[in-house]
Amino acid sequence: MVFTDWPAPTSEHLSLAEPFPGDRPLRLSSGAPLAPVQVAYETFGRLNDTRDNAVFVCHALTGDSHPARHHADDAPGWWETMVGPGRPVDTRRYFVICANVVGGCAGTTGPWAPGPDGQPYAGAFPEITVADMVGVHRALLATLGIRRLRAVVGGSLGGMQALEWLLRHPRDADGFAIIAATARQSADNLAWNAVARYAIRSSAAAAAGPAREAGLREGLGTARMIAHLTYLSERSLHRKFGRAPRRTGTRTHPSSLVQGDFAVESYLEHQADKFLRRFDAQSYLQLLGAMDHFDAFAVPDRLHTLDVLPDVLLYSFTSDRLFGPEHSEGIRTELAARGLSARHERDVTSDVGHDAFLLEVPGFLAVADRFLRGVDLRSGTLRDGLVPS
Known part of the structure; x- marks a missing residue:
């Protein structure tokens, strides 16, 4: 598949993969096949010799695969406060991967892509779910030869992806950071x-x-x-x-x-x-x-079957009127009922609202840094990650 004029590439460092070629379609949650599926992604840092220092960053609703600059002259990324040298997702320590979600419009197959008739799918693009996004992320990692992640990190829709990943494939990573997110939309949402x-x-x-x-x-x-x-x-x-x-x-x-x-x-x-x-x-x-259709805890419970549980950080902001602390606390309660203790931290210092997770909020970034360093210390304790489900 060829990258088209829409949308414009976000970075000169954009890479493309095709984990689902025409003869091996992605089977969506709806049961519909989708092929070929192209994935636009970027990587930062270096994969170590044991290939176990990878961190996957999941983007929010209008994000893309470019969370941070690769160099001083590069375009700014959408999560410069979290990703980069000396940041919590430290690109000097970790091999960082971020991919545009399926259904998106920053290089990964979505409504903009050519359908079977050669014309853009537009409104005929099949319905996708958060589980489909995670499935495509995992297929990309398989093409990169990565069997286990140090951590999955995401905010808002990215946090919903991280939660879905935790519940469906808890052995894939040592830690999951679920930030300013929800397990299901409220009536207000x-x-x-x-x-x-x-x-x-x-x-x-x-x-x-x-x-x-x-x-x-x-x-x-x-x-x-x-x-x-x-x-x-x-x-x-x-x-x-x-x-x-x-x-x-x-x-x-x-x-x-x-x-x-x-x-x-x-x-x-x-x-x-x-x-x-x-x-x-x-x-x-x-x-x-x-x-809107995401309902994280409707998936089968796989956490009780684990001999070693991953570390989980939930983070919320009291000024967030979209996914405030009650959403993270609801996730914590549901996880506890399934035998997994998650840490819920909440910020009371920022009055910005939901967008605080993208900004320079010192307490939040310090917690994220400590969490990832803690996951770093226990790396190697989880086994058999990224196996077919």
């Missing part, structure tokens, strides 16, 4: 996503062909504005913007629908316009659906 989907689909409902795609993209900008209201706390929005007026000369965003009088409106318009340059509306709908 579902409602926000329902409004976002409505914004996207209603903008295209009266059109067909290219006009419909243009409508989807217009709606995607509105959906991005809606999402940002869940990523930031009310306090942080007030601190940044209050009722300040829009600055002169900022009514220039080409795809903006609002262009109102206040600075907070200008900020949301800016976020929408940036997003439209890098994301696909059909992928956004796919990934929202995967999050």
Whole structure:
């Protein structure tokens, strides 16, 4: 499969693999086959001689395979606070892998990719789940010759992937860090996503062909504005913007629908316009659906069968109105009922909201660093990782 013009590569260090070629399709959770499946990924650091220092980083809803710079002149990554030299996921110590999820739009097969008729799948792309994302990640690791991970780390949708990985394949890693995540969406979460989907689909409902795609993209900008209201706390929005007026000369965003009088409106318009340059509306709908249908503890219980249990870190932020501490505590309770003790740490210092996991929050980063160093010390205790299930 060939990398296409959409989307633009995120980094010169992007690599491509095809773990599911045309004659060996991926069997999705729905039962539908998908082939070929291309995976876009990046690696950082060096795999050691025993091939046991690998850390897999799972990205959030609108992330990609580029969490950090590879060098000073590289484009900034989306998780520079967590990944890199001297950071908790230290690229001098670990071999770090990050891959765009199946259904995404940053190089891994998704609605943008050519379907059986040679045209982009678009709305005909089959429904994917968080379990499908993890299955493709594991297939990628097999192609890289990695049988066990030191750790799986992810926040938000990335944390949901880490939790799914823990429950389905607990022997794959020595440790799992599940950050600002949930085991299942609350009614409030579902409602926000329902409004976002409505914004996207209603903008295209009266059109067909290219006009419909243009409508989807217009709606995607509105959906991005809606999402940002869940990523930031009310306090942080007030601190940044209050009722300040829009600055002169900022009514220039080409795809903006609002262009109102206040600075907070200008900020949301800016976020929408940036997003439209890098994301696909059909992928956004796919990934929202995967999050909404995720129910981690509906999977069969495999934890009671383990002789050695992995280390698990749950981390939450009290200002997070999307996946606050009650979500992580719910995961901790469910894991305890299955015989696995998980550590739940919560941050009370940041008032930023859900996006705090992406930012420089010293207490959070210190906990993540201690967790990974602890996993480092017990490496080699788990056996037979990354085996077919």
